[in-house]
Amino acid sequence: MTDMTPEQWIASTESLLDMDRRGILVPHGIGGLARDLLQDALDRTRRAAPQPAPVVGEWQDISTAPRDGTAIIGWCVHDADPYQVTDRLTDYGCHAECLSHVPDGAHILVWGGGDLDIDEYSGNTLTWPDWWFRFGGEFEEVANPTHWWPLPTPPALAGEGK
Numbered sequence: 171m172t173d174m175t176p177e178q179w180i181a182s183t184e185s186l187l188d189m190d191r192r193g194i195l196v197p198h199g200i201g202g203l204a205r206d207l208l209q210d211a212l213d214r215t216r217r218a219a220p221q222p223a224p225v226v227g228e229w230q231d232i233s234t235a236p237r238d239g240t241a242i243i244g245w246c247v248h249d250a251d252p253y254q255v256t257d258r259l260t261d262y263g264c265h266a267e268c269l270s271h272v273p274d275g276a277h278i279l280v281w282g283g284g285d286l287d288i289d290e291y292s293g294n295t296l297t298w299p300d301w302w303f304r305f306g307g308e309f310e311e312v313a314n315p316t317h318w319w320p321l322p323t324p325p326a327l328a329g330e331g332k
Contacts, residue, residue, distance in 0.1 A: 176218070180215055180216060183208060183211070183212045183215075184212065187208060187209060187212065229317035229318065230318055230319070231316075232302075232316055235318040237300070239280060241280050241321055242278070242315075242319065242321060243276055243277070243319040243320070243321060244276070244278075244279040244313060244315030244317070244318045245276055245316055246274055246275060246277055246279075246314050246316070247274050247314060247316050248266075248271055248273075250314055253266070264299065265283070265312035269311065270310065270312070272311050277304055277313055278304070278306075279302045279303065279305055279313050280305045281303075282303065283300060283301055283312075284298055284299050284300035284301075302314070
């Protein structure tokens with residue numbers, strides 16, 4: 171048998187299973203147990219196959235960005251936020267009121283920085299919602315991204331993977 175890449179094996183096995191489903195492999199086909207084993211091997215190979223790197227394309231709307239602590243590249247525009255709606259600060263405005271903000275343009279960002287505190291004078295609970303911040307800035311520089319890109323995979327360092 172010739173050496174096959176995982177992608178070639180997946181494509182060949184998918185074709186074989188498809189021909190079996192369509193009744194092309196007559197008179198006997200693959201057979202129940204062999205079909206199940208082949209399907210299981212195909213599923214395992216798909217899961218183990220390296221996933222292609224995402225293609226860098228257009229900027230995506232910030233509403234689609236991950237909000238789980240994953241760092242992203244964000245396009246920030248300070249004035250894109252109204253800052254205040256009726257008598258209440260926006261989430262961005264809440265943070266920008268007390269902290270510095272990143273300048274307009276591209277920045278590496280992370281979601282987080284929410285906080286809870288007790289007002290020492292009134293005893294009321296004060297909350298600051300999670301928001302976008304400059305990565306590595308310890309939640310001290312708030313950002314107002316309108317669009318985002320995923321970060322590329324970092325390069326391997328010399329000696330890694332050996």
